[in-house]
Amino acid sequence: MDAQSAIGIASIVTAGITMAIGSIAPAIGEGNAVSQALRSIAQQPDEANTISRTLFVGLAMIESTAIYCFVVTMILLFANPFWSWVISP
């Protein structure tokens, strides 16, 4: 196997595995947060605005971990410095 194939296969497999595993925890964490927010709204309907605002800020922070994985995947696919070096003449 030549160098281009080896680097390419490693980049492709790592990109997919990174996004796949990186989406597990954010989805479960956001599910827990939304679930508890809805329980809190049912318990204290007068505070629905405060609860919603806090939920959205929290979801944005949790979502950022998935976005990190997405950014790393995009870099591996489209701006991979190892691939750029290995295909340079």
Added chain:
Amino acid sequence: MDAQSAIGIASIVTAGITMAIGSIAPAIGEGNAVSQALRSIAQQPDEANTISRTLFVGLAMIESTAIYCFVVTMILLFANPFWSWVISP
């Protein structure tokens, strides 16, 4: 095995595994969120509108992690820069 076969097999297998693993956590997280939303509506029927609105925003955030995996899968299948390079004459 030549370079085209190796890169192609890696892309196909990674695309499938990414979407398969990437669908696990969003589905469970959304199931938890919907489940708690229905319990909250039964507990506070007067707040059904607020609960539904918060649920839908939360579902959209959870769904986004599955969409990231879908985007990566589509890129691996149809816009794969490694495959484009390896089949270029």
Added chain:
Amino acid sequence: MDAQSAIGIASIVTAGITMAIGSIAPAIGEGNAVSQALRSIAQQPDEANTISRTLFVGLAMIESTAIYCFVVTMILLFANPFWSWVISP
């Protein structure tokens, strides 16, 4: 093994594995949601319409993750760009 066999085997196996793993979590998530919906309807029969509507929207969102896996499987079987390239003369 020639390139056609290798790409064909990878596509077939990945298509099956993707749909098989991708159906696990949506089924569990929808089961949780439906289960809680029935409990909520029993608790608040007057809100059956609201609960049903929220349940159906939630089920559609959960189902979408299974549909992503189905789409990827269909693409691997019928619109596989790697297979199209490897069998082109």
